[in-house]
Amino acid sequence: MSLSDRELSDLARRKRGVSDARVISASDVVVAEWVRLKCQFGCDGYGQCLVCPPYSPKPDQMRRVLAGYRRGLLLHFEPPATVMKVVVELEREVFLRGGWKALGFGAGPCGLCRTCPVPDGPCAFPGRARPSMEACGIDVFSTAKNAGFPLEVVRTRRQRPDYYGLILLE
Numbered sequence: 001m002s003l004s005d006r007e008l009s010d011l012a013r014r015k016r017g018v019s020d021a022r023v024i025s026a027s028d029v030v031v032a033e034w035v036r037l038k039c040q041f042g043c044d045g046y047g048q049c050l051v052c053p054p055y056s057p058k059p060d061q062m063r064r065v066l067a068g069y070r071r072g073l074l075l076h077f078e079p080p081a082t083v084m085k086v087v088v089e090l091e092r093e094v095f096l097r098g099g100w101k102a103l104g105f106g107a108g109p110c111g112l113c114r115t116c117p118v119p120d121g122p123c124a125f126p127g128r129a130r131p132s133m134e135a136c137g138i139d140v141f142s143t144a145k146n147a148g149f150p151l152e153v154v155r156t157r158r159q160r161p162d163y164y165g166l167i168l169l170e
Contacts (some may be wrong), residue, residue, distance in 0.1 A: 045109035059137030
């Protein structure tokens with residue numbers, strides 16, 4: 001049984017913190033090589049977590065993964081948001097409703113452990129940890145803007161950031 005686009009969006013919007021949700025074509029997820037460099041040169045989490053670079057899927061692998069999917073559920077969150085928690089919950093709900101290929105991606109570093117067991121692993125919470133979109137080379141700005149979502153560079157601490165999650169589907 002496959003959920004319709006409307007059913008998926010409605011299911012997502014009922015989750016705390018999700019302000020909007022849209023089903024997009026998997027081919028509309030933009031992957032770019034430069035995105036992981038922004039993690040490497042700009043994020044304190046680089047190399048500190050098993051779901052972040054250099055341990056997360058590389059852009060070439062992410063492109064191959066996307067080629068095996070038809071659509072994705074792009075989720076827009078407003079702070080305060082627990083993106084990874086909601087993504088994991090929705091991924092499970094979709095799976096239990098027949099979406100056996102559901103695979104979720106969060107936003108930002110993991111944060112489930114005080115200290116991640118990198119590089120030796122294994123992950124202490126494999127059922128709850130998911131890589132962020134950017135950790136896999138997904139250009140969140142382009143993907144969100146192409147789907148008609150708001151996304152601007154946050155220039156001051158007073159500005160409210162937008163967060164995004166993604167669940168790949170069949």
